[in-house]
Amino acid sequence: MSAAAASPPPTAAAGEHPRFHISGLLSPETCKELEFVHRSCGTAGYRPSVVSTSLPHLAATGCGHLLLPFVPVRERLRDAVESAFSCHFDLFIEFTGLISWCKGASIGWHSDDNKPYLRQRAFTAVCYLNDHGKDYKGGILQFQDGEPSCITPVAGDAVIYTADNSNIHCVDEVIEGERLTLTLWFTRDSAYDEDPKLLSFLSQTSLNYEPVHQRPYIPLPASDLMYWFSYDHSGFDIRCARVHILGFSFHTSIDEDSKSFAPAEDDPIEFLGKPVRLGREDGVFDKVFANGLHALQVVQFYYWKAPELAAKRKQTSGGSGTACCPVIQSRGTKLPLPFNHGVEQTIFGSYKNAEIDFEWNDFGLALSMWENYSENLQRKLSTSLPYWLSNEAIFITNSFSPQVCNGGN
Template sequence: MASTTASPPPAAGDHPRVLLRGFLSGETCKELEFVHRSCGAAGYRPSVVSTSLPHLAATGCGHLLLPFVPIRERLRDAVESFFDCLFDVFIEFTGLISWCKGASIGWHSDDNKPYLRQRAFTAVCYLNNHGEDYKGGILQFQDGDPSSIVPVAGDVVIYTADNRNVHCVTEVTEGERLTLTLWFTRDQAFDEDPKLLSFLSQTSLSCGPTEQKSYIPMPASDNMYWFSYDQSGFDIRYARVHVLGLSFHSSSGEYNTSVLPAEDDPIELLGKQLRLRRGDEVFEKIFSNSLHALQVVQFYYWKAPKLAARTEQSAIGSRTVRYPTIHHSRGTELPLPCNHTLAETIFGSFNASEFTFEWNDFALAVALWENYSEELKKQLLTSLPYWLSNGTIFVVEPSELQ
């Protein structure tokens, strides 16, 4: 766990806020980045991509809530301690939010709308670094200290959501500014957990722990992944893969326009089986849908520095990884509408000189992703009955398990 240092608490009547350095470890930041880049949908503001916990549950990714659980508890403890309101705080919203090129927001407080009056406190955890991963996107406060926050991965700023902390975020001019943002309330009617537990009980309890591939993601409606920008745009799932040098490929040997479910809407193909392609090489494995393929791709890039598989077989626990055949093929890429220049402007572009892609390592990543997902699914199915009986989401200690 990362060490935490804090600024001195403000005096009563000031602008209550605190900056906690190193609240999250680097590996935790990377794991949350993986979740967001593989599950995020179009956000609530222009040039924003978001991943909320209900969205994860609704798309068959309820198990990906597990990394959030200890973080939410630690943040709530920090809020209760700093603002001296023990056992009086509920989490209203938890979400991963990335602000892309052009995103900004003017002076406001976080409770400035009638439907936001329940918000009492805000916590913003920075998951990547200003200056390295993006430019712009500085959090500025109208009054009080610290007057501005230059984001550093792992840091968190906590402040009241009322007009004592009016703030803005300057325009992001390059890259992608990624945060984990939580809003807290003192009104239990706005507690996020009961609604989230209802989602999870409907989506996760329907499949048993031994059901094969129960962790395969299920995309939301296609329009939720459409990123609009100046009368142009792209599908986020496709763009995330494209900027890493890959593309989606027909699951059949050759592309045939007759497989289109709707001639005017080829994006519907992203909900069907497909393969991954890099240059002229097509990976043999068939993925259930684009979100399935995207998760594996993002997992590979998360774990790539640690992947050392260079042989044709590697043991992972009790399973053996056999590397699939790579086909050389042309002309079978899915015909998806995408402004490629815009996608690279928003999400960056792949630099082959900085990273050596290896299909063998990618095949190993497929198996590691399945192990990772299976383990989280087991943890979810173990924890869920305890969450449901208590009406809240919390870290279930081994001593509590029967």
């Protein structure tokens, strides 16, 4: 089903507390793609134990092309909200973001317009990207009055409701794992439309990319402080944690015996802004990544595509073709990065690391697939951006393929 097509009929809501639960709004593959974006780009969030990825942040870190998967989803959600609340062609998107609630995260009773600077919010849409019970425990959305009174998250489902005090709600504490959502707020006030501001940002970053010698889809890390996740008087770097719990480690990009390498005793995290390699157990991948965020994106892309890659390997293992093995070499010193593996797993979980049938061949293929994926999105962004700028709005253009526009069925 196209993201621009009519949404599934929502579950009816009580008139005094207008809210709707929509099953299967997003396809499993769309959920996984947005999960990939979040796990490879997210920073410390606006509340304790929360990680967030906003669209302006993607544009600011050289990842403007990763806005493309959001476009059909945003249109579909706006259509659903306008249809459910009979406000056709009346809404602007105030905010779009990926938000994960980790162990310990919760929020008490509130409405989404409960601050003077939030009064412009009219409606809320929350899409769940993973499953309660399977991927995390806790984190149930509860409403103070009306039906449905609580929402048990299922990947692909969405809940939409008015942002005023007709829908006072809370989120129970997350006990284990990571609760992933795509959240949008809608407004009737065009002054709060996020599209013109986002387009201004995109035109400055995507079309004037620096450094010019790098491919335009190579990510540029934000301030190291934005990746610091505080927890129980301690903390960790989110980039390091995301890599570590999948079994990888960061290594220097230079020979182990090079005298030019000197550990940064004051702030070793600064090494993540420089070229790095990735290691796993006793092997080091023979590819220099532009920075730690670049390496993290490839690791997360591999994790997203690992089942598909393993299946392809098994299909071709009995054939005449021979897989091209990436060169593995042992040089490159492991970076002296601070980490607490126990705390990292407490917050993010283990991603069921043992279930990954890891092969360096698969990882090398994932790198090529990530480059093709990123180049394709970058071309679509370059084609779409002039149309968006002329209309001061972000929408589906002819550059979107049917695969990109697919929603839930």
